[in-house]
Amino acid sequence: MNKTLFKATFKANWGIGLFFTLFILMYVTISIVMFDPDSAETIESMLALMPEGMLKAFGFDNLGTDLTGYLAHYLYGFIFLVFPMIYTIIIGNKLIAKHVDNGSMAYILTTPNTRIRIAVTQAVYLVSSIATIFIINVGIGIAISESMFGGHLDIGKFIALNLVTYLSTMVVSGIVFLFSCLFNESRNALAFGGGIAALFLIFRMLMGISEDISWLKYFTIYSFVDIEEILSSSSYATMASLILLGISSIIYFAAIIIFDRRSLSI
Amino acid sequence: MIEVKNLTQIYKSGKGVFDLNFTIKEGEVFGYIGPNGAGKTTTIRNLLGFANPTKGSAVINGINCRKEAAKLQNTIGYLPGEITFFENMKGMEFLRFMCEMRHTKDLSRRDELIELFELDTKGKIKKMSKGMKQKLGIVTAFMHDPSIYILDEPTSGLDPLMQNLFMNLLDREKERGKTIMMSSHIFEEVQRVCDRAGIIKDGRIVAVEDVQSLNAMKQETFIIRVSNKNDVSKLMNNKLDVKKITDKKVKITVNNNYKEFFKILSDCSVIGLEAEQQSLENVFMKYYGKDGVTHE
Numbered sequence: 438m439n440k441t442l443f444k445a446t447f448k449a450n451w452g453i454g455l456f457f458t459l460f461i462l463m464y465v466t467i468s469i470v471m472f473d474p475d476s477a478e479t480i481e482s483m484l485a486l487m488p489e490g491m492l493k494a495f496g497f498d499n500l501g502t503d504l505t506g507y508l509a510h511y512l513y514g515f516i517f518l519v520f521p522m523i524y525t526i527i528i529g530n531k532l533i534a535k536h537v538d539n540g541s542m543a544y545i546l547t548t549p550n551t552r553i554r555i556a557v558t559q560a561v562y563l564v565s566s567i568a569t570i571f572i573i574n575v576g577i578g579i580a581i582s583e584s585m586f587g588g589h590l591d592i593g594k595f596i597a598l599n600l601v602t603y604l605s606t607m608v609v610s611g612i613v614f615l616f617s618c619l620f621n622e623s624r625n626a627l628a629f630g631g632g633i634a635a636l637f638l639i640f641r642m643l644m645g646i647s648e649d650i651s652w653l654k655y656f657t658i659y660s661f662v663d664i665e666e667i668l669s670s671s672s673y674a675t676m677a678s679l680i681l682l683g684i685s686s687i688i689y690f691a692a693i694i695i696f697d698r699r700s701l702s703i
Numbered sequence: 704m705i706e707v708k709n710l711t712q713i714y715k716s717g718k719g720v721f722d723l724n725f726t727i728k729e730g731e732v733f734g735y736i737g738p739n740g741a742g743k744t745t746t747i748r749n750l751l752g753f754a755n756p757t758k759g760s761a762v763i764n765g766i767n768c769r770k771e772a773a774k775l776q777n778t779i780g781y782l783p784g785e786i787t788f789f790e791n792m793k794g795m796e797f798l799r800f801m802c803e804m805r806h807t808k809d810l811s812r813r814d815e816l817i818e819l820f821e822l823d824t825k826g827k828i829k830k831m832s833k834g835m836k837q838k839l840g841i842v843t844a845f846m847h848d849p850s851i852y853i854l855d856e857p858t859s860g861l862d863p864l865m866q867n868l869f870m871n872l873l874d875r876e877k878e879r880g881k882t883i884m885m886s887s888h889i890f891e892e893v894q895r896v897c898d899r900a901g902i903i904k905d906g907r908i909v910a911v912e913d914v915q916s917l918n919a920m921k922q923e924t925f926i927i928r929v930s931n932k933n934d935v936s937k938l939m940n941n942k943l944d945v946k947k948i949t950d951k952k953v954k955i956t957v958n959n960n961y962k963e964f965f966k967i968l969s970d971c972s973v974i975g976l977e978a979e980q981q982s983l984e985n986v987f988m989k990y991y992g993k994d995g996v997t998h999e
Contacts, residue, residue, distance in 0.1 A: 441803040449791055540787035544843070547751060547781045548804035551773040700712075700755035703748070 439550055439558045446562045450528055457524040458570045464516045465508075465578045469585060472507055494642040504582060504589040509598055509664045517599075518638055518659055521567055521606040526631040528566065529613030532559040533696060534626035543703040556618060556693040563610050564689075571603045597674035598667050604681035608658045609634045611688030618696035658684070704729050705750065705851070705884060709759030712745055720745045720906045722759070727884055727899075732877050734893030734900035734914065735886040742906040743886040744784050747855050750884075751781055763851065777805055780844040784855035784886070786836050794824035794831070794839055798846065805847050813846035819868065833860040841869065845876075852876065854885040858892060870896060923957045927968070928975035941967055954979070 484492060495515045533556065536542035545555055575596065582590040613630035620626040641659035644651050654660040661681055666673040705727040713719040720742040727733040735743055748754040749761045752772025761768040766775050788797050798813060807813075817824060820838045828836065837860040844852065858866045873883060873896050887893050893900050894914060901911045929935060932950050939945050943963060944956040957964045968976075 441800060445800055540785055541789055543783050547776050549773050549776045701753045703753050
């Protein structure tokens with residue numbers, strides 16, 4: 438970890454982080470405000486007009502009548518997956534691959550800091566900035582829920598849901614980071630890292646549509662964000678979190694080692 | 704002290720550098736010359752520990768350049784051939800960043816260099832001209848007072864005045880006992896500051912020579928303008944290598960045979976004489992041939 442580099446990275450990237458935070462926050466605020474414990478049926482009847490497959494893809498098929506279930510289905514089937522994912526792809530690529538591609542990595546490496554230290558610093562930035570986006574949204578989300586519908590939100594379940602979603606994003610960010618460390622050209626890193634991340638999301642959206650393709654769940658990390666399980670079982674979130682933490686640690690570790698060992702074209 | 708031992712790095716395209724061997728002594732100024740694409744930058748990448756050699760190694764002060772790169776960096780001042788900074792930073796912001804990353808405490812040298820090169824540090828790097836970026840690169844390479852300089856085509860992009868300033872800076876650093884390796888494709892540059900020079904062509908070192916003997920290899924070419932056509936035929940008719948350009952203009956290559964050169968010129972009515980810039984490529988063609996066969 439190198440503070441100077443961390444600060445420089447923060448300065449170059451905080452704007453993008455803020456943009457995504459506010460963008461997601463907009464969805465969080467709107468969905469909470471739209472919630473009406475009495476007229477949940479109205480929304481459901483409105484949604485019933487849309488094709489069933491589409492509703493399943495976005496996770497709107499079972500919105501539920503309590504605030505926790507409603508938010509979980511409304512936001513964590515798509516919004517909280519796709520926007521952190523896009524953020525991850527953009528920043529993950531910028532942190533290593535772009536510096537290697539345009540040559541500015543040469544300057545970072547001509548300082549007495551090992552490659553491992555540089556890569557760890559950049560990884561810490563990625564992991565902590567995604568965490569910040571989640572924490573701000575969860576914090577404000579809880580605050581708005583409490584002030585508008587005091588007592589309606591199951592805060593423990595809501596946090597568990599966010600933890601699992603965050604850690605799934607962490608695995609995706611690890612994959613993006615790994616390709617960022619692996620390629621000399623940022624467009625290759627973007628194609629592979631972004632491509633795999635996008636496939637994960639597409640599989641997650643398709644798997645619920647029909648039983649025939651439910652096997653897709655074995656090919657996407659986002660199946661860990663199993664809303665029903667998280668909301669009904671108390672042990673599922675803990676178990677899923679530990680598994681996701683393990684997977685992402687391994688991927689990040691591999692990425693850092695790859696960056697340390699490989700030949701750079703700078 | 705820099706030692707390159709059997710250094711080989713082969714790219715997928717089959718290009719690269721092959722079995723390089725040379726040593727640069729402490730306090731020596733070593734010119735590394737060759738045409739574009741010969742492998743100069745590849746060699747330098749290995750000296751800085753960016754690339755993994757296919758075979759062999761580069762060692763500086765007994766430390767392996769690749770395996771223990773971080774240990775070496777504060778003793779090296781590196782000027783990349785193609786400079787890319789953190790584009791969103793301002794000049795001064797970048798210099799401060801580099802000083803912090805290197806833990807440079809004494810900033811007086813940084814400020815002296817900024818003044819010397821009249822570097823404008825206030826603007827965003829993205830908006831800087833190529834020359835200004837080059838100056839920023841030079842300040843970055845020199846400001847932490849390293850004992851070794853590795854400079855990849857350092858004068859490219861500088862105007863003649865700044866080139867001169869830079870050459871004087873190199874002279875001073877040389878007097879202070881610094882070891883300098885600079886790559887170049889400009890003969891004059893190497894000739895002016897270097898003690899020895901390695902010549903690289905198609906990824907292989909074709910010669911490592913004292914600059915004095917390189918000087919002897921250099922062809923002096925002059926463009927002569929004369930007032931009448933007869934003089935041209937007169938000029939064509941001698942031992943020197945003469946090429947006719949127009950009716951009243953010839954190109955003469957003097958291979959150290961200045962006596963003959965002036966003797967012939969004195970017979971003609973010369974109205975113009977200019978020295979042609981020597982391209983290194985020409986020196987290669989003349990003395991090493993296409994296959995890089997060494998002379999003598």
